[in-house]
Amino acid sequence: MEGKRHSPGFGWLTNIFLILLVLCHLLFAFSQLAFSQPPSPGILFRDVAAETNLSFHHFTGATGQFFMPEIMGAGCALFDYDGDGDLDAFLLQGTILDETKRLGDARFPPPPGWKPGHRLFRNELIPSKKLRFTDVTEQVGMGRTSYGMGAAVGDYDNDGDPDLYVTNFGPNILYRNNGDGTFADVTREANVDDPRWSMSAAFLDYDRDGRLDLFVANYIDFTSKGNKKCRTPTGEPDYCAPNVYRPIPSRLFHNDGSGQFIDVTQASGIGSAFGPGLGVTCADFNNDGFVDIYVANDGAANLLWMNKGDGTFEESGLLAGAAYAMDGAARAGMGVAAGDFDNDADEDILVTNLTKQGSTLYRNNGRGSFDDATLQFNLVQPSFLSTGFGVGWFDYDNDGWLDLFAANGAVTLLPEQRGTPYPFRQRNQILHNEGDGKGFREATNAAGPALQLSGVSRGAAFGDIDNDGRIDILVTNNNGPARLLLNETDSRFNWLQVRLEGSREHPNVIGARVSALRKNRKPLWRRTHTDGSYLSASDQRVHFGLGPETGLEGVVVVWPGGEKEIWTNIQLRTLVTLRRNSGKPWPNVAQSRGQ
Numbered sequence: 162m163e164g165k166r167h168s169p170g171f172g173w174l175t176n177i178f179l180i181l182l183v184l185c186h187l188l189f190a191f192s193q194l195a196f197s198q199p200p201s202p203g204i205l206f207r208d209v210a211a212e213t214n215l216s217f218h219h220f221t222g223a224t225g226q227f228f229m230p231e232i233m234g235a236g237c238a239l240f241d242y243d244g245d246g247d248l249d250a251f252l253l254q255g256t257i258l259d260e261t262k263r264l265g266d267a268r269f270p271p272p273p274g275w276k277p278g279h280r281l282f283r284n285e286l287i288p289s290k291k292l293r294f295t296d297v298t299e300q301v302g303m304g305r306t307s308y309g310m311g312a313a314v315g316d317y318d319n320d321g322d323p324d325l326y327v328t329n330f331g332p333n334i335l336y337r338n339n340g341d342g343t344f345a346d347v348t349r350e351a352n353v354d355d356p357r358w359s360m361s362a363a364f365l366d367y368d369r370d371g372r373l374d375l376f377v378a379n380y381i382d383f384t385s386k387g388n389k390k391c392r393t394p395t396g397e398p399d400y401c402a403p404n405v406y407r408p409i410p411s412r413l414f415h416n417d418g419s420g421q422f423i424d425v426t427q428a429s430g431i432g433s434a435f436g437p438g439l440g441v442t443c444a445d446f447n448n449d450g451f452v453d454i455y456v457a458n459d460g461a462a463n464l465l466w467m468n469k470g471d472g473t474f475e476e477s478g479l480l481a482g483a484a485y486a487m488d489g490a491a492r493a494g495m496g497v498a499a500g501d502f503d504n505d506a507d508e509d510i511l512v513t514n515l516t517k518q519g520s521t522l523y524r525n526n527g528r529g530s531f532d533d534a535t536l537q538f539n540l541v542q543p544s545f546l547s548t549g550f551g552v553g554w555f556d557y558d559n560d561g562w563l564d565l566f567a568a569n570g571a572v573t574l575l576p577e578q579r580g581t582p583y584p585f586r587q588r589n590q591i592l593h594n595e596g597d598g599k600g601f602r603e604a605t606n607a608a609g610p611a612l613q614l615s616g617v618s619r620g621a622a623f624g625d626i627d628n629d630g631r632i633d634i635l636v637t638n639n640n641g642p643a644r645l646l647l648n649e650t651d652s653r654f655n656w657l658q659v660r661l662e663g664s665r666e667h668p669n670v671i672g673a674r675v676s677a678l679r680k681n682r683k684p685l686w687r688r689t690h691t692d693g694s695y696l697s698a699s700d701q702r703v704h705f706g707l708g709p710e711t712g713l714e715g716v717v718v719v720w721p722g723g724e725k726e727i728w729t730n731i732q733l734r735t736l737v738t739l740r741r742n743s744g745k746p747w748p749n750v751a752q753s754r755g756q
Contacts, residue, residue, distance in 0.1 A: 203651025204558065204604055206591070206634070208611035210645040215250060215282055215294045217643040218275055222257035222308070223268045225398075227391070229383050230258065230308060230330040230358065232400045232572050232585070236551070236620030236696025237637045238312040240323045242301075243342055247286040248624045248700055250294065250635055251325065252643055253309030254279050258330075258385050269583070269640050278306040279327065284626070292627045292647075302343045307331055311620075311696030315364025315373045317351075317416060319668040326375065328359035328696070333377070353414050353422050358383060363692035364671060365443040365452050367429075368472055369722050371669050372416040376431075378438030378456055381406040399573050403437040403459045410435040411456065425472070434476045436461035440497035442693040443672075444508040446481075447529025450723050452672050455483065457494030457512045467529060483510060483523045487533035492518050493548075496621075496695035499688075500554030502563045502594060506686045513549025513567055513695070520544040520552075520567065539600035540592070547587050548572060551621025551695040555632045559654035559706030561685065562594035565601065568636050568695070570617035583640055586615035609649075616641050624700025630656040630734060632704055637697075655707040655733045659716060661689055664741040672721045675703045678714040707733065717747055 210216070221231040235253035242249050254277065257267065264270070281303050282294035298304060308330040314323050322338035335353050336344040348354050358380045364373040381403050391401035413431045414422035426432040436458030446453045451468035458464065462485060465478040478484030486492055493515035499508045503524070510523040510531065519541050523531035535541050544567065551568035558564070571585040578584035589612060593604040605612050620637040627633065631648035638644065657677060661670040673689040685705055691698040707713075715729040718739060726744030731737060 204591075204607050205609040205649045205651070206611050206646040207609055207649055208614075208644045209292070209647045210643055213293050213645065215643060215645050216274070216296075217252045217280055217282075218272050219252075219637060219639055219641060219643070220255050220267070220271045220275070220277075221269060221640045222255045222259075223640075224257065224259050224262045224266050225268055226259055226385075226388060227398055227400050228258050228385055228388055229381075229400055229403075230310075231255065232639060233310070233360075233380075234330075234619060234639060234696065235309045235637055236311040236361075236694075236698075237622050237635050237643065238314055238325065238691075238698035239622040239624040239626070239635055239700050240314045240325070240691070240698060242281070242323060242325075242338060243283065244322065245287045247284040247628060248626050249284045250282045250645075251312055252280050252282070252637060253312060253327065253620075253696070254306075256306055256308050258308060260385075278304060279309050286627060300343075302345065303336060305334065305346065307334065310359060311361050312698050313362035313364055313375070314691040314698040314701070315671055316669070317364065317373045317375070318420060319372065319663075321668065326353070326362050326364070328362050328377065330358050332356050333359055333362075347420070351421055352424070353377075355379065355412060357409050360439050361441045361692075361696055363441050363443050363454075365454070365692070366669055366672055366721050367413075367452055367454075367468055367474075368415070369451065370418075371667055371721070372418050373669060373671060374416050375414040375422060376441060376443065376454055377412045377414070378441045379409045379411050379435075380439065380459070381437050382409050393574050397574060397579075408435055408437040408458075408461065411438050429472060430474045430476070431466060434464060436464065438464075439495050440512070440693070440695050442497045442499040442510070443690070444499040444688060445672075445674075446499075446508055446525060448507065448527060453529070455497060455499065455510060457497040458491070459495065460491060460493050462491050463494050463512065477529070481529055482531040482533070486518075486521050487535070492521060495548070495550045496552040496568070496693075498552045498554050498565075498693045500563050501686050502554055503598065504562065504683055504685060506684070508688070511552060511554065511565065513544070513552045516546055516548045516571060518545075520549055537600070539602070543590065543592060543601070543603045547590065550619045551636065551697055553621055553623045553634075553694050553699065555623050555634075556704065556706030557591065557632060557648055558593070558650050558652045559631070559656045559708070560596070560652070561654075561706050561708040561710075562596040564594045564604075565592040566590070566621060566623075566634055567592070568618035568621040570619060570639060583617065585617045585639075587617075588613065588615050589618050589636065611644065611646055616644075619695060620697040621694050622697040622699045623694075624702070625658060625704065628736065630658065655710055657705045657707060657713070657716075657731065657733055658736040659703040659705070660736060660738045661703070661718065662738060662740040667720065667722065667741055669721055670741075671701065674719040676717040676719075677705045677707065678717060678727075679707070679710055680712065680714055684717070702736070718744070
């Protein structure tokens, strides 16, 4: 059977509609050109992977069979595994899928000095005060080799140390952090294995019992032995679209508190609908106090699982306006990010899609209903010619508005690159949020040489890697090197980073909402999480860009479970640690929701 990846087809009417959308956007953009702001001065991201010894090159294992996993991976994670106050980096690796082949048969041999398997790099910033990484994979007990896809980070056993879940094409792995700088593979005893093709995963406390549960997005029923041959329209061998295979259900695991998980996929309702899942993010989209789950599906309707508060979920994507784009067509959803881009105290959703589809911005009305605001906020044109994967809302210039980064790279042959060794390369993008409803502006060209390079980017993890108050980005490249984009943007704006600590009775902090109370302005709301993007896990510390603010009235935390505390006398341009039960009670429910 042959097939090719293409835009989901709703006939020639859908194609005309898409063309008209882009033309309308271009006309609007040209009409506003004379009034547009010049590029932001001082924006700069510099790739420091090589100079900091973050030496990693992704190996696809391709031997000419065009196995789909080769083009889909892989992701990464930024987390402080050793608790020393700086972010360490975990990068996922591929291997050869054809059991009859050896390393010498690979179409793209790894470079000299390459090491097989996933790699964990320890950040030596603290105490050395120099940003540099050391490969500690073997000494921490992570030497296992598998065909890696994604990573999820969370303290599932509530011992104060972040644990790591690795998704694979094949059996997944749960690494328990021993708290002494080592990890133990506890997959079997924890009952969280899945032998199928898993992609993104997320830790969340869906039932508010204080323990982190686990959601795993599964993709399609591809196997190496069942590989189907697909070709481009001009006849060259190419990677298949997901619709030539069947999607497989995602899974929800409930943490029972004994170190084990129970598969509640069917009991919770999660098993009642599924698609080829790639990206997942978890947030309280309707502000009812219970975390919901959003899944980006590749070529099928996206799913919005609304938490009913009784241990079950109801799929509401279509009813909520978050399943399709504005033309009613399913997109090839890859990565997903949830965040409050318009500063109205609710979580909006951005989904990256296939080339000639563009990303989709779902704006939340605060009650869990969404409208497609992609065109209104000027995101159609800049994303239309890119295949987006890893994505994140982050305030790169600390002006108080969340900007966007998208990691781009094609999945099928790009005609203009026909004849090149790896014809899937695209540029990554940074889009600046102009604020106050003015939409987004492409800022990539002004962001430095590292953003002008083309690659086949996949994962993107966000965090302040050098603890200077500016959010940096770890980007993975399929069949290419990892890039560490250090944010050196020249911004005089103030900022604040918040690290949350739970109490003995309530150790979990994932899912907590944090607000910076600004004087005479709307509060800024952010969320403590590690999920989102694509196959990647980001720093759980909360970052606020504060623009010209010189002081805050306070910082409010709404803990998982609903309890609220406030801290005052917060010093700006610092990382503050807020421990549960050390602040003052904050009973004002209306204020807690930014109303």
